[in-house]
Amino acid sequence: MPEISPDPFAAQLRAAAVKVTRPRLRVLAVLSRATAALTHSELEEQLADSPQGILDRVTLYRVLDSLVECGLAQRTLDARGVYRFLSSSVQARHAAHAHFHCQRCGGITCLEQMEVPVADLPAGYSARQVDIEVRGVCAACAPLSGAA
Numbered sequence: 491m492p493e494i495s496p497d498p499f500a501a502q503l504r505a506a507a508v509k510v511t512r513p514r515l516r517v518l519a520v521l522s523r524a525t526a527a528l529t530h531s532e533l534e535e536q537l538a539d540s541p542q543g544i545l546d547r548v549t550l551y552r553v554l555d556s557l558v559e560c561g562l563a564q565r566t567l568d569a570r571g572v573y574r575f576l577s578s579s580v581q582a583r584h585a586a587h588a589h590f591h592c593q594r595c596g597g598i599t600c601l602e603q604m605e606v607p608v609a610d611l612p613a614g615y616s617a618r619q620v621d622i623e624v625r626g627v628c629a630a631c632a633p634l635s636g637a638a
């Protein structure tokens with residue numbers, strides 16, 4: 491098996507000082523394609539659909555832990571208490587605008603027209619991240635909530 495690869499994900503793993511392994515490359519590739527944070531089961535489904543086939547659950551959990559630990563991915567708890575994973579490069583791309591978080595389906599929609607303002611902080615404070623999240627019910631879920 492060739493160890494050297496021009497894969498940009500391999501470069502990301504090396505830059506984060508993490509060993510380049512096939513499962514890590516696969517999970518990072520799926521996370522980087524995603525437009526929103528994915529749950530374990532969504533990740534499992536996407537991996538199962540790929541040409542290399544399913545990745546066993548234990549390996550997936552270990553890979554996600556290592557990616558979160560080295561900073562290449564971020565883990566958040568959604569409104570339903572389910573962990574979701576997002577690649578840090580995707581997170582950086584989404585950091586400039588607000589998001590809509592549907593409290594019914596857990597879906598996240600980009601609100602690209604809503605820019606995140608620059609934080610106005612007291613002296614001595616430094617901001618690492620500003621998130622603007624609007625919570626409510628998305629268009630797909632709205633008819634369901636009206637039916638009740």
Ligand SMILES: [Zn+2]
Nearest residue numbers: 592595628631
């Ligand atoms: Zn929804």
Ligand SMILES: [Zn+2]
Nearest residue numbers: 584599600601
């Ligand atoms: Zn976004």
